[in-house]
Amino acid sequence: MADKHVDEISGVETTGHEWDGIRELNNPMPRWWVYTFYATIVWAVGYMIVYPAVPxxxxxxxxxxxxxSRAEVSAELAxxxxxxxxxxEKIASSSLADIMADPQLQHFAVSGGASAFKVNCAQCHGSGAAGSAGFPNLNDDDWLWGGKPEEIYQTIAHGIRYNGDDDTRVSEMPSFAEILQPEEIKQTAAYVVSLTGTPSDASMVEPGKALFEANCASCHGADAKGNREFGAPNLADALWLNGSSEQAIVAQMKAPKHGVMPAWLPRLGDTTVKQLAIFVHSLGGGE
Incomplete structure (x- = not known):
């Protein structure tokens, strides 16, 4: 067995480890550190005795x-x-108008609706309800079916183009590829773009307007501001569901995209749907 080495300067025995001629001193740990270590051991043993610990x-x-902890959570939830x-109970037995007229109850409904929105609606409309291409932004003033609390309730409760609910919202935009010639579709798109922007070819706007009045005004209105009875979007503002470029409008006219929203009343119940309607109405786009 090799003799133990003692450092000449400090008089402390070394551990035997050496790097580039530097030896490691074998100093004992500080007393306070050792006592703290022992205390943690005692604490751990005591914890194992007092609380659930050993699997x-x-x-x-x-x-x-x-x-x-499960029982504690259950008690807190209860x-x-x-x-x-x-x-x-008040929300369940009250109309939307009565809920909106009660500040305390309205605040409670908005909070409950916000929670339900994050669980059930954010997947499509986004966590901030700003939507995305094909999914409406619920923070603006553009409403396909109306922004009053009762109208929002109807949309949430029965959905849009949802099979299995006779009261679902239904609208159908035809494929104009079967009605108009390709050049006519481009002209109509140019006119629609001209309502809020600058079309690529200004000469197509006037013939496009005539085509719009003959084929599109019955749903979107002669002023192109839409018709909520049919769920027809307002085309005369800067808010778009499926894109505002001429190419996007042409694509929508040729092969319309028809979104589907489920009916939430059977899934969530009347009380939660009321809270959702009031929450969506509170986002800033309500009427």
Missing amino acids: LLTDATKGVLGYS SAKAAQAGNI
């Missing part, structure tokens, strides 16, 4: 206190539901 084959040790019960 078993099908369960875990219960601990002398019998504490359960307490929250009990606190909300009065407002939930």
Whole structure:
């Protein structure tokens, strides 16, 4: 066995490790550190005795206190539901107008609707309800079917083009590829673009206007501001669902995109749908 090496300067025994002629001193750990380490061991043992800690084959040790985080969460949820019960019952038995007239109840409905929106609606409309191509922005003033609370409720409750609900919102834009010639579709698109921007060829605007009045005004209106009875979008503003370029408009005229929204009433119930309607109305686009 090799003799132990002692550092000549400090008089401390070394560990035997050496790097480039530098030896590591074998100094003991500070007392406060050692005592803290021992205290953590005692604490861990005590915790294992008092709380559930040691995993078993099908369960875990219960601990002398019998504490359960699941039971605590269940108790908190039960307490929250009990606190909300009065407002939930009021919403269930009140009309949308009555809820909107009660500031405290309206605030509660908006909060509940915001939570339901994040779980059920954000996947399509976005977490901030700003939408995306093909999915409406719920923060603006552009409404396909109306922005009053009752109209929003109807849309949420029964959906849009949803099979299985007789009261669902239904609108159908035909494929104009079967009605108009390609050049006529381009002319119509040029006119629609001219309502809010600059078309690529100004000479197509006038013939496009005539084509629009003959083929599109019955739904979108002579002024192109839409018709909520048919779910026909306003084409005279700068808000677009499927794109505002001439190419996008031509594509929509040739092969219309018809979005589908499920009917949420059977899934969420009347109370939650009311809260959703009031929340969406509060986003800034309500009427």
